[in-house]
Amino acid sequence: MLELTNYLPPELLMALKTWDTNVLFITIASFFAWIIWKIVYHRLEVLVSKTRFHWDDLTLQAVKTPISTLIWCWPATISLGFVLQNHITSKLDWLSTLKLLLIIAIFIWIVLRMINNVEEYVLSQKTRDETTVQAIAKVARLFFFVIAALSVMQAFGLSLSGLLTFGGVGGLVVGLAAKDLLSNFFGGMMIYFDRPFKVGDWIRSPDRQIEGTVERIGWRMTIIRTFDKRPLYVPNSVFSNIVVENPSRMLNRRIKENIGIRYNDAAKVAIIVEEIKSMLENHVDIDSNQTLIVNFNAFGPSSLDLLVYTFTKTVNWIRYHEVKQDVLLKIMAIIHSHDADIAFPTRTLVFDAPNPEETAQTAISLAQ
Template sequence: MNISDSATNLLSSLQTELGQWLHIPGWIVFPTLIMLAAVIIDIALHFVLNRMERRLRDSPRRWDDPILHGLRLPLRWWVWVTALMVSLGVVGDHFGIERVNTVLSRLGALITLLLVAWGGIRLFRRLEQRLVFPPGNCHAKPVDPTSASALTKIVGAVLIVTLILIGLQILGVSMSSILAMGGFGGLVIGFAARDVIANFFGGMVVHLDKPFVVGDWIRSPERQIEGIVEDIGWRLTTVRTFAGPPLYVPNAWFSQISVETPTRMVSRRLWETISLRYQDIGAVENVARDIRNMLLKHEEIDQDELITVNFATFGQYSLDIIVYAFTHETDWQRFHEIKQGILLKIRDIIDERGAELAIPASRIYLPEGVGKGSAEKERVEKESAEKEESEDRAGQDDSRNDSAGRDDVERENVERQDAEYESEQRRNRQGASSRTARQSQEGNRRTAPGPSDTDGDGEGDA
């Protein structure tokens, strides 16, 4: 009898005795003990890892805290997964389930690979933070965010690919089959995803060459790209434009265009043209000399760079002085504050020399005869216009008088017609009254008795 058989018999007898003592089936005893052991181990790990984390929090080394942070949760989960797999194996053996141990072993291995991948991702993320922001007592220099991100991404990608290959082997997939499929499949995938692959390699080139890093101000007139770099991914680079919205740039573009990084300038150029009047040509030399002396004494001007102040050209309406220098300050806002102070000092120099700044203006010189002829012509045109205006006013008065006369005539005609109508009505009324009188007189004569009639009647009566 070997040691394994002895251990098996011991566990079997222990399982039987505990089952009888606890009054439960024997096959439940061992899985229950395993889960209780997992609880105890988990509590112990929690206690130990907490103490280690407090001790390593102030460690000057960059690796201690990321390793502990990466392994903390995956390790505790692994304890529970292992306990569960063993318990299920015991139950499967009790009920005589075939191949249960094979299936559980493969499943446990795959879950373990997933936990390792999870722990690796947590480790690399924390490591990236510690590389960029090392502890206060760490003497190592900080790593720029772009390099730290590239390092963690590359190592993470290698880890994921390795775990995938191991997982395929656990599942029983032959590596030769994978390589055979990878030949033709890689060709098809590469042709279909050539843009994605181009962006991937473009991101690698950006990470390796470092033409810019996160936080840099970049611009490219070829593609109208300008803003602050927020993130450099494997496929896209995120640029926050000065207008506010984010701009997502494919990494493949950066191998085809020129990119300017103003953030990396060591000095900023001041280039202005000062325009004086033509009347101040005698003061140009003194003004240029005073401006140059002022720049040579200015503490914000880089004296190691070129300083040029010279009368440059006769402009269309001005005498142009070129001012060319560089400032130590490269910050955009601070540079413009310095530039404002320099321009105000230049204005004071111009005032002290009795000169003035030129403004766009044109002066026309005419021959003497042309000027007089033009004046005489203007006078004649003015008199003609005034005469026409007076005639227009007279014509308007005449028209108003004519209209007033016509109104008077019409009014007289109306009054005359009214008078004639009234006289006619009066005559009609008089004629009617005379006819009425004659008719009444004639009626009276017909009804009155005559003298012969009276006498005859009297005589007969008697």
């Protein structure tokens, strides 16, 4: 072995003696570590696919890329230190800081990937409220971003106590300068926790010209898609000052109609009212547990007005109109079955019969 080394170049001999500080050997070791991680990952992937729980799948997916990155980047920082220490005589304290920053970045990366995976999985199950899930995920991301920022500041040697003291004074200045941004932020928090509406709800405001379907609830603004398919961007602070109606949460839809019968059919009004009421009580799409009114309501200018007031079981807008059409057609059939008819606006003019003597005198005066 000693005789073999005598034939090797001096540079190679030096590299073999300092193999632990050689970039080439560190890179090769990183490559083999990466191969081992790939094999271990595929083994774990097979194991977790056989379990009934999904959290292990989500966790494994979250750590896959960050661990691979760490396997390459951690030896890279060591190699960088070995390369530079031959050219820089000062102590490289910043290498330890760089390694600490790498650990913080990898940890936050894994946590954020885990939050994203859990959010997507929970939303795909459609067993939780979408707005609540998104709110919890955003708060979790914000929390870990703040933790990461504080950790990075501490890694650079900043005093957190001094930083928090400065933040108390600076926060007041920033709050006054960005009060609209903060009001929108807290308006978004109010929407998330009070939940007056959620993504997918149809909302409208009688105070503002706001009506449409909620597409997204952000920290600063809410996106509403109007019924003519235009996007409406509403700052969240607006919702703390207006009344918001949420028709998507109604339990029933109301049918309220005034139907006029001809005055000639006055004798048939009572029986028509009874049959209409009976029809509604037995209608499969009418909620008989809600208020149901069918009455002769008023003497109109040209009709006897009947009030029909009831509620459908469905809240779907299209289905509601189908039920309403069916009800109105059945009411019309009941009226016609009694040889009655629906009134339409009419006017009767009465002329007094002329006096013959006055007519003759008028004719003589016109002839003269």
